[in-house]
Amino acid sequence: MSSGFNRRRALVRRTTALVAALVGAIAGCQRETRLFTATPVPADARAQADALSAQQAGPAGRGMREVAAAGGYDEDSAYALAQGKMYYRWFNCIGCHAQGGGGSGPALMDASWIYGNKPGDVFTSIMDGRPGGMPSYRGRIPEKEAWELAAYVRSLSGLVSTDAATNRADSLSGADPEGLRDPQRPEDKQRK
């Protein structure tokens, strides 16, 4: 009798602990805030053009954000990284850089970077190309999507939070999922 009571009390205690752990885990998840409405485009024609410049082809003009700090870049956003992963395939990045191991283009999952691994460096490589063979995507990819691509490229070498990095791929598995990659930084001396 008493052993049954004790067993029930132990069960209650265990359940309580489990619920508390779950609540804590959910509260601890720092996923990005989702926006369910688009930012309204201002009525002013000039401002409207600026806001839309992100979608425009051609060289950087007024409104074209040149640095990540100016906006558009969010490597904490799982959504942005997932979009970036999709664009990585859609814009044929995968054909030269594979799943980060490289090919005719350099590897992107390691610690060596020819033109820098800062978000702005990666963005510039995508938009302007590089003389070693990287083609310019300016005019082929809108600015916002290029920032998402830049964030995804950084995730290939583990430079974004594992909370936000993409994981399972719906494709042939070549390398570990991005979310499982240890950060590879040029300043860290490590072997591949």
Place this chain on the structure above:
Amino acid sequence: MRASTFAVRCSRQLPWIALAIGAGACLAAPADGDWPAAARDAANTRYSPLAEITAANASRLQLAWSFSTSVGKGHEAAPIVADGTMFVVTPFPNRVIAFDVSTPGAHVRWSFDPKPDPHAQGVACCDVVNRGAAVADGRLFFAALDNQVIALDVRDGAELWRTRLGDVASGQSMTMAPIVVRNEVIVGNSGSGFGVRGFIAALAADTGHEIWRAWSTGPDKDVRIGAGFAPFYAADRGTDLGVATWPPEAWRIGGGTVDGWVSYDAQLDLVFHGTGRPAPRNPHARPGANKWTSSLFARKAQTGDAVWAYQASPHDRYGYDGSNENVLVDLVLAGRERHVLLHPDSNGEFYVIDRATGEVLSADPYAFVSTSRGVDPDSGALRYATDELPAVGRVLRDSCPGSAGAKNWQPSAWSPRTQLLYVPHQDLCEDSDFFAVSHIPGTPYLGAESRMHERAGAPRGGFLAWDPVKRRKAWWLPERFPVWSGALATAGDVVFYGTMDGWFKAVDARSGHPLWKFKTASGIVGQPVSYRGGDGHQYVAVLAGVGGWAGLIVANDLDARDGTAGGGFVNAMKDLPAATGRGGMLYVFRLQ
């Protein structure tokens, strides 16, 4: 014994001319001590008539001189030797270096920097390689990676002309070695993996002016198919098949580049070449036979008009292509002398084809093949193991050979003395999957990713001696890595090849018995050649410098943790960086 015809008629000085039969396939047979084109002769035999180095003395081979090219990419070129000078074209930036081989130490006579567009490096799928130059009538011809065909004066390296045959921004590059047919320099483009539309073109040797161009896809007039076109098989007959066998307009970005070897038969006045794989690699994106990709062509040399064509791998689904070598020889088959071409295709079949008509006389697997079940003797069709396409979103496993083929660009050599074709090859299978892909000019157009792997229990490559009459292998040497170098046959019955882990080897042409080997600083993916030096002795030269598609993991420092890297080749080459490093070195050997 029958010698192949290439040496006949134009050979004046050679004693072994007496062995030759019939009329010649040659233009002017090279002087016996020269090596004026990557494949040496128009028949593409890579056979040197020099016989000082023999099975008995090959163990006495020693390094005579060497030279660093200062480039660390894949050195696939053949050193070219003519009139006491050796010419080497480096990988990008395609510097040409001329050595005086008539004196000891071979001092540099001149060098030439074509200053190619650096963006060309971004559209070279499989390393920034160059397969070599060609020399004729005091001019040296080569193709730079950025699609410029350039002619130099062999005496001083002065530029005579340059002709640009395409735009890097379209994804096109050039890596192949030209051949010279009379007054024509024949070249082709690279870039099937970038959705480039393949072509072969003839330029006037004296001016660089384009004489003709034949596209691999599109309407008959573009392919130069006309009244004189008589393919042997029904599947290759019809009107505008280069359009009709594609989804609308897809032929414009359909691949079929002519990035391999070109051979020529003077008696038939026919140029022979293959075409590369279709684009994109995802077969779902291009229902139809996709003519004329993964095919062989015979064309009139003066006009480029097609005489016959044969599509070896219709609607290719595994990444096979037909642009590798066609070696022109004469064989006695079933008691009858036949003028044939030997073509060990990337699909794993060894084709013996009547080069006048395009009839497949025999086709036998020379490697392990799981993707097809031989060639139908009546229709000439490759019998794919399954008619089903691999479903999108599903991984297709264990396709053998993989997309690098049972062999790739690496050219075979033929010895008229042994009547064997010496075939460098790999033995790799592949897992792949397919996805939708957009064509963005200047970027890869694949829609596929893959992962090559060893075949259980088999080495990753080897060196094969194949008897095309008996239709079987005579001997075979296994190698740890794919054998990505060319082969060299010599009249001393010694055959040479190099390995990716840096062994340059001499073996007995009749038995395959190892005779000698030398360890080079970097792995070998180049084409060995043989010539006579100023001292009258026989020399053997080869470029070392690992790279090319198989060696990308080293040449481009790829990350072995991603098996899909380097077009999937990395998965099978993860141990290559431990075996060799980057380099670019010319090695020249002679007997001591």
